[in-house]
Amino acid sequence: MRAPGIATLLAFSTLAAAPVAPQEFYRCTSPDGKVTYQQAPCPKSDEERKVDATPANTDVDMSQREELLRKGEEAGKRLEERAAREAEEARRRREREEQLEREAAEREAMREPIIIYGGWPARPVQPVGPRPPRPAPRPVQPAPR
Numbered sequence: 001m002r003a004p005g006i007a008t009l010l011a012f013s014t015l016a017a018a019p020v021a022p023q024e025f026y027r028c029t030s031p032d033g034k035v036t037y038q039q040a041p042c043p044k045s046d047e048e049r050k051v052d053a054t055p056a057n058t059d060v061d062m063s064q065r066e067e068l069l070r071k072g073e074e075a076g077k078r079l080e081e082r083a084a085r086e087a088e089e090a091r092r093r094r095e096r097e098e099q100l101e102r103e104a105a106e107r108e109a110m111r112e113p114i115i116i117y118g119g120w121p122a123r124p125v126q127p128v129g130p131r132p133p134r135p136a137p138r139p140v141q142p143a144p145r
Contacts, residue, residue, distance in 0.1 A: 025051040
């Protein structure tokens with residue numbers, strides 16, 4: 001997976017390396033004041049003016065271009081390595097959490113109820129914990145007369 005910035009950098013670098021040919025554009029103003037820009041010369045009735053459309057950066061340093069491309073490739077590789085490392089760390093974390101959950105479930109399953117013995121003769125006492133609810137008292141009915 002490459003970073004989106006690398007593809008954009010490559011596209012712009014390729015365009016910058018292409019030979020630049022100046023294009024001629026004409027600014028035409030019609031008698032009613034409407035302005036249009038076109039590549040063909042203006043009609044006789046319109047006022048014509050040539051427009052310079054030469055790109056501002058016609059001088060391209062190929063060594064700088066190659067250096068930028070190399071740095072972009074290196075950055076892309078570093079990003080891929082980092083993403084792979086982070087994915088591996090996340091996988092290990094998930095596995096560890098699952099293992100801890102399994103161990104906790106096993107310990108719970110192996111746990112025996114605690115029974116306290118006491119008194120004479122030794123008899124088991126109910127396990128310590130919440131008591132069950134007591135049954136509701138029966139309503140008292142009045143005695144017949």
